Amino acid sequence: MKIFADTGSIKDIEAIAALGILDGVTTNPSLLAKEPGDVKANLKKICEIVKGPVSGEVTATDFAGMMREGRDIAKIDPHMVVKVPLTRDGIKACKALSAESIKVNVTLVFSSSQALLAAKAGATFVSPFVGRLDDIATSGMELIREIVMIYDNYNFTTEVLVASCRHPIHIVEAAKMGADICTCPPSVIDMLYNHPLTNIGLEKFLKDWEKSQAVKA
Ligand code: E4P
Numbered sequence: 001m002k003i004f005a006d007t008g009s010i011k012d013i014e015a016i017a018a019l020g021i022l023d024g025v026t027t028n029p030s031l032l033a034k035e036p037g038d039v040k041a042n043l044k045k046i047c048e049i050v051k052g053p054v055s056g057e058v059t060a061t062d063f064a065g066m067m068r069e070g071r072d073i074a075k076i077d078p079h080m081v082v083k084v085p086l087t088r089d090g091i092k093a094c095k096a097l098s099a100e101s102i103k104v105n106v107t108l109v110f111s112s113s114q115a116l117l118a119a120k121a122g123a124t125f126v127s128p129f130v131g132r133l134d135d136i137a138t139s140g141m142e143l144i145r146e147i148v149m150i151y152d153n154y155n156f157t158t159e160v161l162v163a164s165c166r167h168p169i170h171i172v173e174a175a176k177m178g179a180d181i182c183t184c185p186p187s188v189i190d191m192l193y194n195h196p197l198t199n200i201g202l203e204k205f206l207k208d209w210e211k212s213q214a215v216k217a
Helices: 010-017 029-033 039-050 063-076 088-099 112-120 130-135 140-154 168-177 186-193 196-216
Strands: 002-006 024-026 054-057 080-085 104-109 125-128 159-162 181-184
Touching: 002 010, 002 186, 010 039, 010 186, 024 039, 024 181, 039 054, 039 063, 054 104, 063 080, 063 088, 080 088, 088 104, 088 112, 104 112, 112 125, 112 140, 125 140, 130 140, 130 168, 140 159, 140 168, 159 168, 168 181, 168 186, 181 186
Parallel strands: 002 024, 002 181, 024 054, 054 080, 080 104, 104 125, 125 159, 159 181
Antiparallel strands: none
16 A cells, blocks of 8 residues: 655655655645745645655635646656546646646545546545544445445546645554555654664563673673
């Protein structure tokens, strides 16, 4: 399963890329609004660091505007993926941008029927938001299970990109279900490797080692 970083922070992306486990990056207008500097220059820099798919989202809500912004985003770098929301105009834009060989990530997906339409419109990625569904007492992971099953039934090539991941259980459950990608905030990527028993165990190994060296000295 691929791991993407869900952030616009170049500093955080550089640190995660250095781990050697980063496959791509997703951004959205809220994440990019927090970062200093020019948005296009920042996205270009992110592509150079990651050398994998980097999603940048349109802010237009009409078809013509999404097409204009989508083409502009795609020109930033060959790794750029255009994110469009799952609306009526977003479905049309997904189909039209995909027909121009522009990769599209359909975002703000909260139901299986939406995911089915994203795949039929030729999306490269579909982004169901698990955390935000959990927030309203609806199982985000159940949605992932349904989408994976529907895409498998019809051999859709759209990759299931699990978004709005809040904790390691989201990632582990997604991997068990066969989802293609999880996009995680940097704090959640840290949670994937941090374990108190690893820290306690390492501390004890090092103490025992030091003691044995002192005896031998
Ligand atoms: C997806 O690409 C979005 O950027 C993101 O995962 C949204 O997550 P949030 O619900 O934590 O804002």
